[in-house]
Amino acid sequence: MGNYILAADQGTTSSRAILIDRQGRMVAVAQKEFPQYYPQNGWVEHNANEIWGSQYDVLKEVIEKSGVDPKEIEAIGITNQRETAILWDAKTGEPVCPAIVWQCRRTAGICEELKRQSKTEMIREKTGLVIDAYFSGTKVKWMLDHIQDGYGRAKRGEILFGTVDSWLIYKLSGGKVHATDVTNASRTMLFNIHTLQWDDELLEMLGLPKEILPEVVMSSGYIATADASLLGAEIPIMGCAGDQHAALFGQTCFRKGEAKNTYGTGCFLLMNTGATACNSNNGLVTTIAWGIDGKVTYALEGSIFIGGAVIQWLRDELKVLDSAAQSEELALQVPDTGGIVFVPAFTGLGAPYWDMYARGTLLGADRGTNKCHIVRASLEAIAQQSADVLHAMESDSGERLERLLVDGGASANNFLMQFQADILGTTVQRPQCVETTALGAAYLAGLASGMWKSMDEISRMHVVETEFRSEKDAYWRENQRAIWKHAVETVQFWAKK
Numbered sequence: 151m152g153n154y155i156l157a158a159d160q161g162t163t164s165s166r167a168i169l170i171d172r173q174g175r176m177v178a179v180a181q182k183e184f185p186q187y188y189p190q191n192g193w194v195e196h197n198a199n200e201i202w203g204s205q206y207d208v209l210k211e212v213i214e215k216s217g218v219d220p221k222e223i224e225a226i227g228i229t230n231q232r233e234t235a236i237l238w239d240a241k242t243g244e245p246v247c248p249a250i251v252w253q254c255r256r257t258a259g260i261c262e263e264l265k266r267q268s269k270t271e272m273i274r275e276k277t278g279l280v281i282d283a284y285f286s287g288t289k290v291k292w293m294l295d296h297i298q299d300g301y302g303r304a305k306r307g308e309i310l311f312g313t314v315d316s317w318l319i320y321k322l323s324g325g326k327v328h329a330t331d332v333t334n335a336s337r338t339m340l341f342n343i344h345t346l347q348w349d350d351e352l353l354e355m356l357g358l359p360k361e362i363l364p365e366v367v368m369s370s371g372y373i374a375t376a377d378a379s380l381l382g383a384e385i386p387i388m389g390c391a392g393d394q395h396a397a398l399f400g401q402t403c404f405r406k407g408e409a410k411n412t413y414g415t416g417c418f419l420l421m422n423t424g425a426t427a428c429n430s431n432n433g434l435v436t437t438i439a440w441g442i443d444g445k446v447t448y449a450l451e452g453s454i455f456i457g458g459a460v461i462q463w464l465r466d467e468l469k470v471l472d473s474a475a476q477s478e479e480l481a482l483q484v485p486d487t488g489g490i491v492f493v494p495a496f497t498g499l500g501a502p503y504w505d506m507y508a509r510g511t512l513l514g515a516d517r518g519t520n521k522c523h524i525v526r527a528s529l530e531a532i533a534q535q536s537a538d539v540l541h542a543m544e545s546d547s548g549e550r551l552e553r554l555l556v557d558g559g560a561s562a563n564n565f566l567m568q569f570q571a572d573i574l575g576t577t578v579q580r581p582q583c584v585e586t587t588a589l590g591a592a593y594l595a596g597l598a599s600g601m602w603k604s605m606d607e608i609s610r611m612h613v614v615e616t617e618f619r620s621e622k623d624a625y626w627r628e629n630q631r632a633i634w635k636h637a638v639e640t641v642q643f644w645a646k647k
Contacts, residue, residue, distance in 0.1 A: 152224030155596050156212070156385065157588035160205050160230040160314050161393065162251065162415040163462075167208040168588040169216050169223075172601060174611035176585065178216035180208040187248065192255035192497060198236045198245040201314060202321050209381060220382035225599040226322070227389030227591030229396035230314035232337045235289035237297070237362075238317070240310050243325050246297055249314075250289040253416075253455060253497045257288035258506040264288075269355060276342045276349055278427060278436030280504055284453065286313060287339035291356045304362045311362040313338070315390050319374050322387060327374035330364040332441040333395040341366070343427060343438055346446065368441040369395070370594040389595030393587045394418040395439055398449060400590030401555040401581065402612040404605050409543065409551055411536055411570075412587065413560035416500070417457035419539045420449045421547060432542035433502025440594065450546055452501035452539030456510075458560040460494040460528045470521040478565045481526040490514040491637040492527040502542040503638065511641045532560065533570040534634040540574060553577040557586040564618075571618040575627055582613040 154177065159166040163186065169177040184204040187195040213220055233252035238245045250256070261281045264273070270281055279285055290311050294300035303309045312320065316330045335341040335348075340358065342349040348363050367373055373387045391399065394412055398420045401410040406424035411417060420439065427436050427448045439449035458474070465471040471480070493499075495508040512524070544550055554576060560566060561580055571578040583589060596602045 152222045154218055154223045155592040155601060156209065156223050156226045157592040157595075158205055158209060158226060158228045158318060159393070159585075159588040159591065160201060160228070160318060162231045162253070165201065165204040165208050166588065167205070167212040168585060168592070169212050169218060170589065170592040174583075174589065174608070176583065177218070178212045179585075180211035180215060182208050190256070194251040194254040194497070195248040196234065196251055198238065198249045198317060201249065202317065205318060206321070206380065213381065220385065223383065223385050224601050225386050225388040225595040226376055227593075227595030228315050228318055228387060229391055229393050229587050229591035230318065230334070232313060232334060232392035232394065233284055233286050234314050235286045235293065235311065236314065236317045237290070237293050237309050237311055238320075240308050243320070246309060247293055250293065252284055254289070255283050255497055255506055257283040257292050260288040260291060261506065264355070273339060273352070274429075276344070276352060277339055278336070278343050279339050280433070280435060282504055283506055284455075284500065285337060285339040287352070287356055287358070290358055290362075294358070301357070301359065305359040307361045309362055310364070312364050315392070316364045319387060319390070322376040322380060323374040324377035328364045329367050329373055331367055331369045331373075331390040332438045332446055333369055333392045334390070335366045336438040337392060343436065343448070368444065370440070370442045370598045372598065386599070387595075388598040389591050389593070391440055391591060391594055394420055394451065395437070395449070396590030396594070397557055397587045398422065398590065399440055399593055400586030400588070401557060402605075402609045403555065404609060407547065407549045408555070409540075410555040410557065410586070413457050413532065413556065413558035413566070415457065415459045417454035417532060417536050419452045419536060419543065421543050421549070423448045423450055423547065428547060430542070430546045432545050433504055434539070434542050434546055435501070442597065450543050452542060454535045454539065455497045455500045456494040457532050457535070458558065459496070460532065461560060463494070463496070464525060464528060470525060474559070477525050477529060478563045480522045481529050481565045484522045484526055487527040487530060488519055488523040489516070490519055490523055490527050491633060492524065492531050493637050493641045494528065494531050495641055499638070499642070501539050503642070505642055507646075508641050511637075511644060513637050513640060529563065529566045530569055532566060533573050534631075536570060537573050537631065551576055553579050556580050557584045567616075567618045568621070571620045572622040573627060573630060575620045575622075575624065577620070578618040579614045580616045580618075582615040
């Protein structure tokens with residue numbers, strides 16, 4: 151038996167690899183960014199070969215850094231940016247067009263047509279999702295519409311579809327395995343989360359042939375074997391989950407009612423609802439949290455499209471930050487936002503609003519507004535959007551959260567975490583290891599391989615590093631929330647112009 155799990159963590163802007171030992175400790179980490187493409191307003195694309203190339207590079211790098219013999223690696227766990235759709239040639243393994251990223255809004259028109267066809271309730275009942283360009287199904291339709299003989303080639307099995315996990319499994323296995331796990335399948339708008347099958351009615355609705363779809367497997371269990379020529383040994387792939395599901399698992403939210411928020415490119419808040427698929431009346435989606443031993447656990451999820459990406463925007467586009475870490479320093483240089491509110495709806499508003507046409511808006515600026523105010527308002531917006539989702543989640547579940555577990559890059563920002571605790575009126579806990587997405591993938595693989603015997607054993611490895619408690623009263627909180635809601639309403643009104 152090996153002593154390590156190798157986690158492949160493929161994100162929206164970078165690929166990471168982390169080697170984890172039996173105690174759940176990180177032995178080595180490697181990361182590599184890859185390009186983002188914006189061919190039109192609201193469109194976001196990736197080059198699938200650049201995704202694979204960056205992920206493969208960091209997998210090799212992390213093994214070299216650690217000095218570990220590849221034969222000592224017990225298993226590989228994969229976690230990935232979700233909903234991003236890739237089509238590739240079944241013979242050559244080459245992408246047939248650019249990957250359409252989860253943030254891309256180009257299929258909004260297809261979504262509107264589905265709504266006009268009164269498909270909303272049917273889709274929600276089968277998939278737990280709302281109709282939105284966010285999910286993979288309409289992206290696949292758009293790509294096949296724009297590829298020469300796309301539907302014919304797909305029907306003949308010449309083109310394969312997969313989300314990023316499927317692409318990585320295919321490449322790592324040397325083109326031998328075309329598979330996805332239940333969590334990623336549940337984000338396509340093509341998968342019935344109750345029967346755990348690709349759904350014929352959903353496929354027919356979008357005109358998609360079944361021949362392009364991957365096999366659906368559990369999140370923890372044998373999936374494929376990485377080709378020995380790639381990493382120096384034949385290593386079984388035994389864990390797979392979409393990034394937010396993996397983070398929920400990595401935060402050890404194994405009990406019903408426990409929730410986490412990941413502050414990555416977007417923000418994603420998930421609550422474990424156990425064996426029950428809890429329907430939302432407040433703009434959330436129902437999703438599969440993970441699948442183990444043939445059984446699935448469900449979750450409620452609220453997705454915020456722009457979270458940490460607003461910090462990147464401040465750094466890369468406005469040039470008001472030299473680094474993401476500087477945002478905390480600048481935010482603390484002013485006592486408040488100076489009356490401004492920023493709604494960073496760069497690619498629309500996600501849960502609970504689901505407005506595909508809203509765009510980023512700065513409100514309340516005057517001659518005294520400076521970059522510190524803008525930075526502070528941007529960080530507060532991340533927390534306010536998260537509060538929108540959490541309140542909807544509490545309403546749907548009937549649970550009052552006593553604590554929120556946090557992770558992701560922006561969770562290192564102490565100002566943001568304190569403001570999050572203040573605006574929620576609850577405790578925010580940041581773990582010692584914030585790489586919970588990679589940890590979750592590793593835990594799923596390690597459970598399947600036998601490195602860890604139970605979820606209870608994994609829970610005992612979870613350590614809280616910092617706890618943030620609310621320092622504000624209910625009056626302050628209600629006032630701040632009212633101002634924010636008014637700003638969101640203003641943005642939505644502008645989008646309807």
